[in-house]
Amino acid sequence: MLTNDILRRVRYALDLNDAKVIELFALTGHVLDDACLKSMFTKDDEADFVLCTDAIAHCFFSGLIISLRGQKDSDPPSPVRADRLTGNDVLWYLRIALSLRDDDILAILRKGGMEIGKSELSAFFRKKEHSNYRVCQDQMLRNFLAGFTATYRP
Secondary structure: OOHHHHHHHHHHHHOOOHHHHHHHHHHOOOOOOHHHHHHHOOOOOOOOOOOOOHHHHHHHHHHHHHHHHOOOOOOOOOOOOOOOOOHHHHHHHHHHHOOOOHHHHHHHHHHOOOOOOHHHHHHHOOOOOOOOOOOOOHHHHHHHHHHHHHHHOO
């Protein structure tokens, strides 16, 4: 999935307006202007579409965590990640930001039309080096985001 699609779906599900999105980026130390914001959330078939980088997407999700959970005073600001945003990352970010438990995520997936077990779910949150690590494919992520939208914006 394109990072723009992921951000657009999460923004819609959580009903985040432009000011709130700019605030999320500001929490991570990233300044975002209105033109950049508009181009990030336009659809890919429109003229002013600009592909959102993975670093920008990581900033968005990090800002979401800080906004919903708060930043510990003792923790220094985390560095901006530039690695590829994966489906596993999206699941992890939303799990942390919204304090989702395994049962909550399984219920969201069920609403999105996908039924998996707890052991399959735990494989998405393992380290890549672990023998039971599993990659969250695009179809799984689409189903999760559909159920996420149905849950948080019924």
